[in-house]
Amino acid sequence: MAEVLSIVIDVTLLTLVLALAAFGLAIIFGLVGVINMGHGALLTLGAYLAWWGVEGLGLPFPIAVIFATFGVALVGLALEHVLIRHFYDRPFDTLLLTWAFFIVTTEIIKLVFGPDFRNIANPIAGAIEFQGIAIPAYRGLVAMISLSVIATTALVIFKTTWGIRIRALIQNRQVAALLGLNVAQTYKVIFALGAGAAGLAGALIAPMMSIDPYIGNVFLVRSFFVVIVGGIGHLLGGTLIGSFLIGGSETLFALLSDQVVAQTIVFLLAIIVLRFRPQGLLTVK
Amino acid sequence: MTDSTKKDVGGLTRRQFLGGVAAGAAVTAIPAPAIIKRASAADPIKVGVISPLTGAWTVYGRAHIAGFELAVKEINAAGGVLGRPIEILPADSQTEPRIVSEQANRLIRRERVDFLAGTFSSAERNAAGPVVEGADKVLLYPTFYEGQEQEYYPGVCNPNIFMFGPEPTQQVWPHLEYIVNNYGGKFFMIGSDYAWPRVTNMVTKQKLAELGGEVVGEEYIPFNTPQYESVLRDIRNSGADVIFHSLTGSDTVNFRQQLAAAGMKEDFVLWTVDDEEVVTSGLGQDVPANDYVSFDYFMSLKTANNGPFLERFKAEFGNDALMNTVGVAMYNAAHMSAKALEAAGEVSSEALRANLKGMTFDGAPQGPVRMREVDNQLVLPSYLMRVNPQWTSVNDMFIEVQGFESVEPLTARCEGLPL
Numbered sequence: 061m062a063e064v065l066s067i068v069i070d071v072t073l074l075t076l077v078l079a080l081a082a083f084g085l086a087i088i089f090g091l092v093g094v095i096n097m098g099h100g101a102l103l104t105l106g107a108y109l110a111w112w113g114v115e116g117l118g119l120p121f122p123i124a125v126i127f128a129t130f131g132v133a134l135v136g137l138a139l140e141h142v143l144i145r146h147f148y149d150r151p152f153d154t155l156l157l158t159w160a161f162f163i164v165t166t167e168i169i170k171l172v173f174g175p176d177f178r179n180i181a182n183p184i185a186g187a188i189e190f191q192g193i194a195i196p197a198y199r200g201l202v203a204m205i206s207l208s209v210i211a212t213t214a215l216v217i218f219k220t221t222w223g224i225r226i227r228a229l230i231q232n233r234q235v236a237a238l239l240g241l242n243v244a245q246t247y248k249v250i251f252a253l254g255a256g257a258a259g260l261a262g263a264l265i266a267p268m269m270s271i272d273p274y275i276g277n278v279f280l281v282r283s284f285f286v287v288i289v290g291g292i293g294h295l296l297g298g299t300l301i302g303s304f305l306i307g308g309s310e311t312l313f314a315l316l317s318d319q320v321v322a323q324t325i326v327f328l329l330a331i332i333v334l335r336f337r338p339q340g341l342l343t344v345k
Numbered sequence: 346m347t348d349s350t351k352k353d354v355g356g357l358t359r360r361q362f363l364g365g366v367a368a369g370a371a372v373t374a375i376p377a378p379a380i381i382k383r384a385s386a387a388d389p390i391k392v393g394v395i396s397p398l399t400g401a402w403t404v405y406g407r408a409h410i411a412g413f414e415l416a417v418k419e420i421n422a423a424g425g426v427l428g429r430p431i432e433i434l435p436a437d438s439q440t441e442p443r444i445v446s447e448q449a450n451r452l453i454r455r456e457r458v459d460f461l462a463g464t465f466s467s468a469e470r471n472a473a474g475p476v477v478e479g480a481d482k483v484l485l486y487p488t489f490y491e492g493q494e495q496e497y498y499p500g501v502c503n504p505n506i507f508m509f510g511p512e513p514t515q516q517v518w519p520h521l522e523y524i525v526n527n528y529g530g531k532f533f534m535i536g537s538d539y540a541w542p543r544v545t546n547m548v549t550k551q552k553l554a555e556l557g558g559e560v561v562g563e564e565y566i567p568f569n570t571p572q573y574e575s576v577l578r579d580i581r582n583s584g585a586d587v588i589f590h591s592l593t594g595s596d597t598v599n600f601r602q603q604l605a606a607a608g609m610k611e612d613f614v615l616w617t618v619d620d621e622e623v624v625t626s627g628l629g630q631d632v633p634a635n636d637y638v639s640f641d642y643f644m645s646l647k648t649a650n651n652g653p654f655l656e657r658f659k660a661e662f663g664n665d666a667l668m669n670t671v672g673v674a675m676y677n678a679a680h681m682s683a684k685a686l687e688a689a690g691e692v693s694s695e696a697l698r699a700n701l702k703g704m705t706f707d708g709a710p711q712g713p714v715r716m717r718e719v720d721n722q723l724v725l726p727s728y729l730m731r732v733n734p735q736w737t738s739v740n741d742m743f744i745e746v747q748g749f750e751s752v753e754p755l756t757a758r759c760e761g762l763p764l
């Protein structure tokens with residue numbers, strides 16, 4: 061029984077941490093339709109801003125996280141205003157633009173912060189005992205934050221007037237514009253929101269990982285799989301189910317095989333899902 | 346590897362690659378000594394240095410090239426070799442074996458370097474193997490590696506490649522007894538999924554079995570794995586005494602952060618054969634506290650040569666610059682090759698090969714080292730260190746547990762010895 065519970069907890073932690081990392085992409089790719097190859101760079105930037113907040117400015121970690129979130133949101137806003145907004149009708153151009161943004165940002169990070177590994181001390185060291193199972197305290201907290209961030213965003217989109225506008229925009233951009241919706245402004249806000257979510261994720265993940273110029277890359281491909289497998293535009297259910305398939309299920313396969321095989325099976329599974337449900341698991345045709 | 350490098354080299358086909366190698370081989374058709382004789386006395390001796398300056402192993406790149414640069418500066422300040430200065434032609438491997446063979450070809454064919462130094466991972470060295478073989482140029486290889494096995498020829502067992510870093514019977518074997526006697530013989534082995542960790546573990550197992558120990562778990566992790574829940578669970582359930590660790594790059598940091606966060610440090614002893622000064626700096630104080638590390642060189646070493654060496658290094662590269670086993674191997678490689686050419690009185694691959702063999706170098710920062718004649722493997726010291734929980738800088742990062750001044754490795758498993 062304890063073994064089963066420990067597996068359930070592992071799966072939950074893996075799923076929710078990946079969901080947090082993928083969420084910014086789910087917003088930008090899912091709602092605005094920009095294939096944001098710069099997502100990894102936004103995560104990296106979040107991690108470095110949090111590190112700089114703690115080490116350089118002497119901020120307490122929670123404040124540094126907020127600082128990183130708004131910092132990256134601002135970068136997202138600037139990116140949207142200067143470049144992306146001129147290319148909404150040309151998705152492949154945005155793919156290249158965001159890729160260029162990724163390369164430039166990574167190199168700037170290397171120049172400013174250097175290529176060395178950086179680290180943030182674990183803000184809540186130690187583990188919590190639950191039914192005889194040790195849960196890493198900080199990872200547990202990050203998983204909870206992940207769930208509440210995703211749930212709150214979903215609530216905003218499904219229960220508020222502002223959310224109705226966004227959904228109208230996704231369904232039919234022209235009609236929404238004809239009905240008086242400020243399309244440009246709404247896109248801008250969503251893009252900044254997505255960037256901010258990536259910044260938050262990068263900052264929160266930073267104490268669990270090595271902070272180096274490639275920290276975001278590790279999550280880039282996985283994030284795309286999460287969004288596409290879960291279904292584009294399904295912020296709550298799609299992100300969670302996608303994260304379970306791409307992240308959480310790995311630990312189940314690892315029970316039966318070694319890590320290399322487990323990771324391979326997961327991506328194989330993703331391909332099979334996309335073959336039979338190319339619209340994603342949650343999208344009804 | 347980043348996706349950008351993938352894009353850059355995606356178009357390189359096997360045919361083009363073979364073409365490049367063949368072209369490299371064609372250079373040997375031109376009588377090399379003729380070119381060298383035409384060079385005037387003041388023309389520099391050119392050395393191509395291939396380092397991981399971008400890509401996944403960028404963090405190791407700076408110490409890698411800095412070690413060679415420092416030695417060359419010292420050699421040139423003392424009048425060069427045979428009255429000629431040494432010139433470094435740096436090249437970026439992008440942490441990508443295919444780029445290594447391109448760069449090695451370019452350096453040999455177009456830049457006409459006299460010999461090569463560097464490459465970082467075993468995969469990179471193996472990519473350079475056929476190139477130096479075909480062009481008959483010497484490669485000085487600096488990294489701790491899996492040892493020489495005929496199967497991986499021409500990356501190893503190659504008369505043109507000289508090994509300046511420790512292999513497992515030098516890096517691991519001398520310290521197994523201490524660990525087993527103090528903490529028990531049940532090992533859980535975790536490493537990155539490529540040749541070096543797998544072969545290192547295989548070699549380690551032989552000696553471990555002799556000492557009555559056993560392997561209770563063995564996991565290999567694909568590169569760039571962010572989360573380690575399932576591996577940590579396997580370790581917890583394995584009943585292991587010791588985690589024997591050979592993950593590399595950012596994976597090593599991610600794993601060790603998460604191991605510490607899971608509160609598992611009290612229950613297991615961790616021994617890493619990968620994490621030198623650069624990685625340990627990235628881990629901070631708490632995460633690596635009291636873990637074991639073994640190498641031939643540490644910045645914390647109190648040998649007679651190390652203090653003055655670090656002073657010169659810091660004067661050149663700044664007070665915060667990091668040195669490590671690989672950088673020091675590059676330093677030794679530069680000095681020893683210069684001495685070999687000086688002794689021969691001429692600059693050629695043959696002179697280098699003949700005179701490097703059997704050479705002893707007393708100026709090595711870790712203590713005297715010797716290039717073994719039979720298999721081109723450096724005989725060097727081996728130290729087991731414990732990470733100081735209160736370390737403040739690289740000077741007090743590691744506490745010496747035990748050290749051996751000169752460790753002879755097992756003879757390389759190559760055909761046709763001596764190389």
